[in-house]
Structure formats: C-alpha cells, structure tokens
Amino acid sequence: MTHPSSVPLPGVVTVHVNGEAAQVGAALHDTLLTVLRDRLQLTAAKRGCNQGVCGACTVSVDGVPMRACLSLAHNCQSAQVRTLEGLLDCPHMQALQAAFASTGAFQCGFCTPGMLVSARSLLQRDPDPDERAIRTALSGNLCRCTGYVKIVAAVQAAARSLLAEGAAS
Numbered sequence: 001m002t003h004p005s006s007v008p009l010p011g012v013v014t015v016h017v018n019g020e021a022a023q024v025g026a027a028l029h030d031t032l033l034t035v036l037r038d039r040l041q042l043t044a045a046k047r048g049c050n051q052g053v054c055g056a057c058t059v060s061v062d063g064v065p066m067r068a069c070l071s072l073a074h075n076c077q078s079a080q081v082r083t084l085e086g087l088l089d090c091p092h093m094q095a096l097q098a099a100f101a102s103t104g105a106f107q108c109g110f111c112t113p114g115m116l117v118s119a120r121s122l123l124q125r126d127p128d129p130d131e132r133a134i135r136t137a138l139s140g141n142l143c144r145c146t147g148y149v150k151i152v153a154a155v156q157a158a159a160r161s162l163l164a165e166g167a168a169s
C-alpha cells in the first residue's frame with residue numbers, strides 16, 4: 001500500500017529551485033517558466049516569445065541552459081533548477097555581470113538574464129572561449145538591441161578576469 005504522503009496531490013508540483021524544494025499549484029500544461037515567474041515570483045527569467053525562440057527564459061536545469069517556456073513544470077520535478085537569482089554568488093556570474101556592466105553589453109536588458117545564464121554555462125565548460133565559441137553558445141539567445149558585439153566582448157572580458165583571478169574552474 002502506498003503511503004499517503006507519497007501520493008502526488010492533483011495540481012501540485014514539487015520543484016527544486018535555487019537549492020530549495022517548493023510545492024506549488026500547477027496545471028499539467030503549466031510550464032516551468034509559469035511556475036518560476038507566476039507562482040514563485042522569480043522574475044529574472046523573462047517571458048519573451050513564450051515559444052522557444054528567443055532564449056529570454058533561459059534557466060539552468062541540472063547544470064544545462066534550458067528554455068523554461070518549453071519545459072512542463074510537472075516534468076521538472078526531479079531536476080535541480082537554478083535561475084539567475086540563485087546564481088548571483090557564483091564567481092562566474094559575478095564576473096559576467098561586472099563585464100556586462102563595464103562593457104555596456106545591454107540596452108533594454110530584457111535578454112540579459114538569459115544571456116548571463118548561457119554565458120555562465122559556457123565559461124564553466126570552456127574557461128577561455130574564442131569568439132566563435134561564444135557566438136555559438138549564445139546563438140539561442142536573441143538580442144534586439146545590442147548587435148551582439150559588446151555581449152561577445154563582455155564574455156571575453158569575464159573569461160580574462162576569471163583566468164587572472166584563477167577562478168575559472
């Protein structure tokens with residue numbers, strides 16, 4: 001006989017976000033983005049196209065950048081999700097944020113949280129990426145404002161800074 005506490009409640013998901021488990025109401029069709037933004041008030045991940053094109057909703061799922069608007073919340077219950085809010089203490093993220101600010105790598109800023117999550121993942125697996133690697137890693141993150149040149153420069157600057165500090169790995 002199944003213990004009552006192990007029976008999933010209808011309309012409730014357990015998500016593991018930024019190191020904490022949270023039970024929230026979610027319909028079967030609710031996306032991870034809906035749960036993050038509308039239930040947990042974690043609004044760094046942006047709802048841009050809401051159909052998997054722009055990358056503004058990018059979060060880290062089990063260490064991999066994913067589009068939260070394409071993931072059903074019910075399918076993410078065993079995953080470790082990190083949003084930008086949960087990555088602020090990471091040295092890679094701090095270096096990226098400083099470089100984005102000093103380089104002027106954003107204008108409206110709507111794409112920036114997703115860019116940062118994708119760029120952090122790149123720097124974690126490749127501490128010294130060339131321009132091609134950066135453009136490839138960020139190819140799923142669209143920016144309507146900057147033309148990408150300063151974004152690439154910011155990621156290169158963050159990489160240099162982390163390498164200089166010995167914090168790249």
Ligand code: FES
Pocket residue numbers: 046047048049050051052053054055056057058067068069070
């Ligand atoms: S909002 Fe998810 S890819 Fe655009």
Ligand code: FES
Pocket residue numbers: 105106107108109110111112142143144145146
């Ligand atoms: S800074 Fe506006 S979309 Fe990228």
